[in-house]
Amino acid sequence: MTRQRSAQTMKPATAAKKLGVLLDATPADFREGVVSRDELDALQADPPEWLRELRTTGPHPRPVVADRLGVSISGLARAGITEPLTTEQIAVIKSEEPEWLARERATRAESQREAARLKAQQQKK
Template sequence: MSRPNAQSMKPATAAKKLDVYLPATPAEFQANAITRDELAALQADPPQWLTDLRKNGPHPKNLVAAKLGVSIAGLARGGVTDALTTEQIDALLADKPDWLVAERESYQNVLAEQRRVKALHAEKAR
């Protein structure tokens, strides 16, 4: 990995762009700045560790929330504070605890309201 400069990013930024949980990445990735070219190379031809992380996790909260169909705040309300693996996410989807059912319904209501407001604004803009 490279030295920091104007064309590099912190490991946390690179992990976010790669949709992986930073603490689960290799130590070398966490310790060094990543250039845009290195990031592009990781995206174009992911190494095995990146492929495994994307497939099995642990996944960052934004991906956990998306896979469960809830908001990040909904995860917190449900007591999920740590990154989850794909297996743990699948278990939650199979078990459907009460908090998950309620948060999914709430999240769908929020999305429906956002669509309604967006349509209303588009209508007024005409």
């Protein structure tokens, strides 16, 4: 006897996080329902226009902003950036190259080097 598996669903906030978009910027029908694993897979495989637009122009959630600037989320907070940014705003920050950006990029690079060193050390054991 085979048991029918129920479809796994998630809250819209979880789906938006997995898609790398800001929940508040998604369409109302996306925010108001639940998203099944199959629906999420379909959105990732063939994104609709609204999803392509959000990924291109934003506003972007903090993890995406941090990644595009090459800093950590903590680095954004230290710089006082707590709100979502658009692609245009990110480009302005990159072009202005403020001191905090260079400092936070260096901090992130050092952190990544240290993590790689520790990983290599663990693999030797």
